[in-house]
Amino acid sequence: MSQPNHLKVALAQIAPVWGNQKATLEKIKTSIIEASENGAELVIFGEGLLPGYPYWLSLMDGAAWDKKEVKELHAHYARNAVDIERGDLEEVCTLSRKHNIAIYLGVIERPQDRGGSSLYCSLVYINQEGEIQSVHRKLQPTYDERLTWAPGDGHGLRVHPLKQFTVGGLNCWENWMPLPRAAMYAQGENLHIAVWPGSDYNTKDITRFIARESRSYVISVSSRMAIATDFPKDTPHLDTLLKNAPERSSNGGSCIAGPDGEFILPPDTTSEGLIYHTLDFNRVYEERQNFDPSGHYSRPDVTQLTVNRERQTTVKFEE
Structure with a gap:
């Protein structure tokens, strides 16, 4: 058992079995068990890993109107998306409970509360x-992602206790959005999870920047595919x-930055599998001595942020 101020994390730099929910779930379950057997208390998977990133959009003229191949790929993608309300993540939750391990998992969600057809790039947190x-x-799908993913809402802008840490997470380019970051900081976040489809181009700068800005640990996790x-x-x-x-659509780039903004683990573009590290919470207090963005270095009398966390829906029924 680790010390109370220590948290052992596992970064799952793995590929999906693209477009296959069942087979990708098996890889995820194997990674959870392996992470637990190696003492990890939190395991993190990349953006949209279940069942994968919509690569066809940039490779097959995805913006062409009424193109048969694109429509059929979208339908295949939707059939393999995650329906949380109907229990698609029950086995993952069972493993989490059995092995006492927390999980951040990127999924393509097909939620019933939005009619059960539109797709959302969602980041799911499962506690121990x-x-x-x-x-x-995801609040704002990026560029060609908008051809297959719908924009999300603020309902999931939440943080969670994990040992002495307070964890929160954002999807991909959301991490560049200043106000969602501020919303996480204001809730006491000190371990920020940034999930990506897979590229050191994305992770090499923003990971360190968020760590430096927030004086928090930042973990970026990507696929390597x-x-x-x-x-x-x-x-x-x-x-x-x-x-x-291309030969490789995702080169990984998973990494960890410390609360001083320096890399603890620089972007990794070679490993496939689980990457481990133990975080020491005391480093957060050390770096916040001179800067705390939502505490002593804030001016709420001058600037404040309002966040709407209502889950958006098309219709509300009154019985």
Whole structure:
């Protein structure tokens, strides 16, 4: 058992079995068990890992109107998306509870409270008791992502206690949005989770910047995926998809920065599997002695942020 101020984390730099919910879930479950057996208390998976990132949009003229191949790929993607209300994450929650390990998991969610068809890039937090504590739907899909993902809401802008830490997370380019970051800081966040589809181009700067700005630990987790090997043979229109694909669509780049803004683990573009590190909470107090963005170095009498955390829905029924 680690010390109360220590937290051992596992960064799951793995690839999905793209577009296959069942097979990707098996990889996730294996990683959870392995992380637990190696003493991890928190395991983190990349953005949209279950069942994968929508690579076809940039490789197959995804913006073309009414294009048959694109529509069929979207339908395949939707069929393999996660329906939390109907229990698609029950086995993950059971493993979390059995092994006493917290989980941040990036999923493509197809929620019933929005009609059960539209897709959201969501970050799910499961505590060590196996309970889903928050589902954060990405506020603003980036560029071509908007062709397949819907914009989320503020309901999941929440933090959670984990030993002496307070953890929170954002999806990909949300991490560049100053106000959502401020909303997390104001809730006492001191361990920030940033999930990505996979690229050191994304993680190399913002990871250190958020750590420096917030005086928190920041963990970035990405996939590492080769399109030629990680797309199942039964993927619709696979030959067309691979025609313009690079050898590796995601090179990883998972990393950790400390509360001083310096890398503890620099972006890793070679490892496949779990990457471990133990964090010491005392470092947060050390760095916040001279700067605390929501405490002694804030001026709420001058500037304040209002956050709407209501879960958005099209209709409200009154019986």
